[in-house]
Amino acid sequence: MKNRLAPYAFVAPAVALLLAFGVLPILVAVLVSLTDMNLGGLGDWSRISFIGTENYRRLLSDNEFWQSLTNTGIFAILGVPAVIVVSLVIALLLNRANNRYFRALRSFYFLPAITAIVAIALVWGYLYNTQFGLFNYLLSSVGLPQVQWLSDPIWVKLSVALVAVWRGTGLNIIIFLAALQSVPKEYLEAADLDGASELRKTVSVVIPLMRFAIFFVTITTIIAWLQFFDEPFVLTKGGPLGESTSISLFLYQKGFSASQFGYASAGSVILFVIIAFVTLVQLRARRTDVDH
Amino acid sequence: MKRPRLSWVASAAAVSLLALAGCSGSGSASAASPKELTVWVMGDSSAHFDELVKPFTDSSGIKVDTVAIPWDSIDQKLTTAVASGKGPDVVQIGLSKLRVFADSGALLKLDDKTLQNYPNLAADKFLDGVAGNATAIGGNVVSVPWVSDTRVLFYRSDILSANGIAQPPATWDELRADAKILTGRGKGRYGYYIPQWDSALPVIMTWCQGGQVVGSDGMINFNTPEFQKAVDVYTGLYADKSVPTNADFDQVQGFTSGIAPMLVSGPYLASAINSAAPDLKGKWSVAPMPAGTANTSLLAGSNMGVWGSSKNVNGALKLLDFLSEPQTQLTFYKLDGQLPTVKAALADPSMTSDPLVTVYTKQLYGAKLLPLVPNWDGETGKALLDALNSIVLKGANRDSTINALFGATNSTSVS
Numbered sequence: 106m107k108n109r110l111a112p113y114a115f116v117a118p119a120v121a122l123l124l125a126f127g128v129l130p131i132l133v134a135v136l137v138s139l140t141d142m143n144l145g146g147l148g149d150w151s152r153i154s155f156i157g158t159e160n161y162r163r164l165l166s167d168n169e170f171w172q173s174l175t176n177t178g179i180f181a182i183l184g185v186p187a188v189i190v191v192s193l194v195i196a197l198l199l200n201r202a203n204n205r206y207f208r209a210l211r212s213f214y215f216l217p218a219i220t221a222i223v224a225i226a227l228v229w230g231y232l233y234n235t236q237f238g239l240f241n242y243l244l245s246s247v248g249l250p251q252v253q254w255l256s257d258p259i260w261v262k263l264s265v266a267l268v269a270v271w272r273g274t275g276l277n278i279i280i281f282l283a284a285l286q287s288v289p290k291e292y293l294e295a296a297d298l299d300g301a302s303e304l305r306k307t308v309s310v311v312i313p314l315m316r317f318a319i320f321f322v323t324i325t326t327i328i329a330w331l332q333f334f335d336e337p338f339v340l341t342k343g344g345p346l347g348e349s350t351s352i353s354l355f356l357y358q359k360g361f362s363a364s365q366f367g368y369a370s371a372g373s374v375i376l377f378v379i380i381a382f383v384t385l386v387q388l389r390a391r392r393t394d395v396d397h
Numbered sequence: 398m399k400r401p402r403l404s405w406v407a408s409a410a411a412v413s414l415l416a417l418a419g420c421s422g423s424g425s426a427s428a429a430s431p432k433e434l435t436v437w438v439m440g441d442s443s444a445h446f447d448e449l450v451k452p453f454t455d456s457s458g459i460k461v462d463t464v465a466i467p468w469d470s471i472d473q474k475l476t477t478a479v480a481s482g483k484g485p486d487v488v489q490i491g492l493s494k495l496r497v498f499a500d501s502g503a504l505l506k507l508d509d510k511t512l513q514n515y516p517n518l519a520a521d522k523f524l525d526g527v528a529g530n531a532t533a534i535g536g537n538v539v540s541v542p543w544v545s546d547t548r549v550l551f552y553r554s555d556i557l558s559a560n561g562i563a564q565p566p567a568t569w570d571e572l573r574a575d576a577k578i579l580t581g582r583g584k585g586r587y588g589y590y591i592p593q594w595d596s597a598l599p600v601i602m603t604w605c606q607g608g609q610v611v612g613s614d615g616m617i618n619f620n621t622p623e624f625q626k627a628v629d630v631y632t633g634l635y636a637d638k639s640v641p642t643n644a645d646f647d648q649v650q651g652f653t654s655g656i657a658p659m660l661v662s663g664p665y666l667a668s669a670i671n672s673a674a675p676d677l678k679g680k681w682s683v684a685p686m687p688a689g690t691a692n693t694s695l696l697a698g699s700n701m702g703v704w705g706s707s708k709n710v711n712g713a714l715k716l717l718d719f720l721s722e723p724q725t726q727l728t729f730y731k732l733d734g735q736l737p738t739v740k741a742a743l744a745d746p747s748m749t750s751d752p753l754v755t756v757y758t759k760q761l762y763g764a765k766l767l768p769l770v771p772n773w774d775g776e777t778g779k780a781l782l783d784a785l786n787s788i789v790l791k792g793a794n795r796d797s798t799i800n801a802l803f804g805a806t807n808s809t810s811v812s
Contacts, residue, residue, distance in 0.1 A: 144501045148479040235643035236585070237650055251585075256643035258791070345593065345644045346787055361472045363775035364497065 131377060138371035144364035160371035170372065172347050173355035176262065180351060181330040183266045184273070188326050189319070192274045196281030197307060211282070218275030226339035229268050230255075233340075255341050258348040265349050269336045273329070277322050284318035285311065324387055331380050352376050433460045434712050435485040437474070439699060440465055445732040453719045459712050479503050484704040486713045490540055491699050492532070493778075496769045498702060499534035505703040505710065507538045515714055517721035523738050526696040526764050534769060535812055540700035541717055542738035544729070546663050547760045548601060548695045550687060551670075553658035555680040565659075565684035569605060569630045572659065572687045576639035579658055588639040590648055590657035591631070593786055596778030597695045597767060598661060602627035604693035604765060605686060611768045617777060617809040619802055626689065628785065628799065635789035642790060649673050652681070661686065663697070664757055668734050683756045696764035698738065736761065768811045780805050 138160055140146075146153035164170050199211055217225070232239045233254035241251045254264045288311055296306045312319075334353035337343050343350030343358065350358075356376070360369030438446045443463035450461045464485065466474050471494065478484040479501045490498050498504055505511075512518045520529025523542040532540055550572075552565045560579055566572035576588025591598060600610050608623020634640045641657060649666070651657040653674040660666075670677060686694040701720065703713045719725055726737035727745055736757060737743050743758045770777045784802040787793040 144476065144479060144497060147476065148482070148502050230645065234645050234647065236641070236656060237647060237654075253643045255645045341644070342594075345790060346783060358775070361476065363772055364472070364476065 131374075134370045134373050134377075137367055138374050140367045142366040142370075144366075147366065156367070160368050161375075163368065164371055164375065169347055169350070169355060170352075173343075173350045173352045176348070176350055177331060177333060177352045179262055180266055180269075180333050181327065183262070184270055184330045184333070185323070185326050187266070187270045188273045188277060188330075189322060191270065192277035192322070193281055193312075193319070195274065196278045196285060197311070199278065200282060200285045211278075214278050215275040217272045220272075222272075222335045222339055225268065225272060226336075230340060233264055255349075256345050258345065261341060261345065261349045265336050265340055268340065269330075269333065272336070273326070277326065280318055280322055281315065284315045288314045320387075320391055324384060327383060327387070328380055331376070331383065431709050431712060432458060433462065434487060434709055434716055435462045435464065436487045436489075436716070437464050437466050437485045438489045439468055439471065439491060441467055445729070448732060449725065449729050450716070450719070453716060457712075457715060457719075459709075459715070461716065475501065475503075478704075482706060484706065486704055486707040486709050487716055488702050488704060489543060489699050490702050492527070492697055492766060493773050495532060495540060495700060496534055496771055496773070499537070499539045500771060503705055504539040505705045505707065507541065507703065511714070512541075515718040517718045517739075518714070522721065522740060524696070524740060524743070524761060524764075526761075526766060527698070527700070527738060531766065532700060532769070540702040541721065543699045543701045543720060544733075544735035545696065545698035545738045545761055546665075546736060547697065547757055547764045548597070548661050548663055548686060549756050549760050550684045551652065551660055551662055551666055551681065552684060553652065553655055553681050556655050556658040565682070566687050567684075569602065569687045569689055573630060573633055573637065573639070576634060576659065577637050580637065580639045585656065587641050587651075587657045588637075588659060589634055590646060590651055590660040591634060591640045592646075592648060592660075593644050593782070593790075596773070596782045597697070599624075599627055599631055599781055599785055600767060601661070601686065601693070601695050602630055602689075605689045605691055607690035611811055615811050617768060617770060617806045617811070619781070619799070619806060623689075625799075628788075628795070631785055632789050632795065653677055664734065664736060664753075667753060683753055685756060685760055692760075692763075694760045694764045696761065696766050698736070770809045770811055777806055777809050 139155060139157060140153050141156050141159075142153045195214060199207055199214070201207075231237070235241060235251060235253050235256065238254070240254060244250070244252065252260060255261050292310050292314070293306060296310050301309070332353050333351040334357065337349045337351055337354050338357070341349045343354045352372070353376070356369045356372045359365050359372065436446070436450075443465040446463050446465075447461075450463070453459070454461055468491070471491070475494075475498065484503060488498075488504075490504075507518075518541050522528070524545060525531065527542045527545065529538060532538070532542070550565055554565075556579065557563075557565065557575070560582065562575050562578065566575045572589065579588035580586060603610055603619075603621070603624045603626075606623040606626040608621045608627070610617060610619060610624070612618035635642070641651070646657070648657070648660060648662065649669045650673070652660060652666070653670060667683070670681065686692045701717055703710060703717070707713055720729075721739055723737070723739050723741040723745065726739045726742035727747060729735060730737055730742070730748070736754075737748075742748070743761065748754050748758060767773050768777070780802060784798050788795050788798050
């Protein structure tokens with residue numbers, strides 16, 4: 106009997122934490138999303154009333170919600186492949202040698218990931234500035250017209266995504282590098298004996314063996330981009346006219362700036378469902394992959 | 398970008414969880430001892446305020462613990478404080494946030510009876526635009542004026558006169574004409590700057606045309622000929638290409654470099670210019686807000702409120718009384734550069750001798766508050782800005798956009 110309980114005792118702390126900080130908030134969010142809770146209601150619960158699915162109905166007819174959802178989709182389509190490809194290529198290149206220079210480069214690529222977002226926003230904000238920024242100065246010095254990096258509806262998405270890609274690669278490079286270290290030497294030597302070229306070895310031996318790392322990075326990167334928040338928040342506050350507002354930023358604005366907790370919770374529940382769905386689809390795809 | 402955070406999945410839920418758990422998460426809650434007060438001031442540093450209240454602590458023996466709350470995080474801070482029921486004793490409230498604070502029910506009602514022993518807090522001591530009933534919410538006064546702020550016209554006298562403009566524009570039509578001349582200086586030069594985040598500017602323009610944005614029934618009403626005239630000015634400046642169209646235009650650099658030699662801003666711009674380009678002294682000045690039929694400017698600034706669950710209400714009121722002494726207000730102006738709200742302080746010779754300050758104070762007397770709607774920054778003002786900016790930046794149809802704005806805002810009440 107004792108032995109049967111032991112595993113439960115061991116997982117209990119982890120499960121308790123997951124329930125308290127993972128499952129419970131989601132359940133509370135679902136509950137709150139069915140009410141008209143605002144700041145007044147937070148202080149005095151009698152001012153909260155149950156309004157059913159009204160928040161969801163309002164969300165579906167809210168242009169700002171659809172705009173932010175579209176923006177998030179665009180950000181993810183731009184960012185996810187870019188982050189994965191760039192990190193993978195850099196990791197493959199960094200893995201080619203292990204001398205002091207390459208070790209220094211590794212720390213160099215990791216720097217953006219550990220730099221404070223506010224400092225990043227300040228520096229990139231100055232680089233992007235239309236009148237006084239470095240980028241436009243460089244463009245003007247070769248005779249090209251100014252670009253409104255953070256003010257043009259299309260450019261702003263690319264500019265914000267670029268900062269996020271730059272910042273997001275660091276950690277993924279480390280993960281890929283770790284995976285590269287665990288590629289068995291025997292396979293590479295065997296390929297050498299067969300006379301395989303560098304490119305052939307990379308494509309046919311190394312990358313397939315890194316499948317799990319790539320899968321992991323893909324899932325976490327997609328989730329991170331669906332929750333995209335920091336860069337637009339600090340660089341543009343979602344502007345101009347909501348062109349760089351992601352769904353998380355929209356929820357933040359509704360929840361914290363406008364104090365519409367019920368409405369924001371409804372949005373967060375929808376975002377949760379979207380993320381859960383996308384992740385499940387990926388897991389399912391992975392399962393068939395293993396069967397082969 | 399960070400690794401996925403579960404907390405974001407249910408961001409709003411975290412707040413409500415806070416309410417459930419009843420934990421405050423901050424050590425700066427209301428002080429229990431009658432000899433202590435916790436004060437939340439807005440801004441990045443509490444050094445000036447600490448220095449200001451030193452004499453108060455010396456004379457009353459009440460220790461004042463000041464916590465500086467950055468403007469950006471006031472919403473979350475207020476949410477946490479309301480949810481946990483643990484706030485400070487005294488809190489500085491930006492006027493644009495007054496309605497949100499009052500509606501949360503967190504502030505103590507400051508009726509005549511509560512204030513009767515504090516002569517400095519009588520409504521007639523303060524600027525009329527912000528005193529007593531002017532900032533009452535639903536008939537209840539929940540705050541007293543603290544510092545004021547207004548908007549005036551900043552202009553580069555050297556650039557204006559070099560282009561044959563002898564006087565700063567006195568009307569918005571003149572301003573538009575002058576801005577066009579200044580824009581003609583060359584590529585990348587502008588005449589005027591409209592901050593795309595400034596929801597007060599279109600309202601000021603409407604006031605200047607002699608109009609109101611609140612109807613007699615207490616509802617927001619942009620459907621007036623005066624507002625249409627204001628829209629003419631706003632969109633006209635863009636149509637003339639007299640203003641930069643990028644959202645990240647830096648107003649201080651734009652002004653000191655001469656790229657945008659005119660703009661409407663507050664006294665804080667004067668100190669920013671002085672620290673960014675001290676050698677520009679004498680080449681710029683301020684003038685009253687351009688008129689249409691009136692030259693009404695914005696009355697902004699901050700009030701002070703007492704937290705409803707404070708255990709030291711008397712000490713809090715005593716502190717507010719001290720802060721409203723003319724001398725205290727003048728000292729704070731010297732320390733921090735924020736204008737007083739007390740009439741006696743504004744009329745003090747040390748204020749009236751400075752030509753810049755004379756322009757500010759003159760503007761202050763007729764200045765008006767933004768309508769005290771439930772959420773100006775997040776909703777009404779945002780709707781106004783989004784409408785105007787989508788006309789000028791995205792080329793949206795003017796009539797349909799403005800009509801949509803009427804519809805979206807005309808059920809917003811100021812009480």
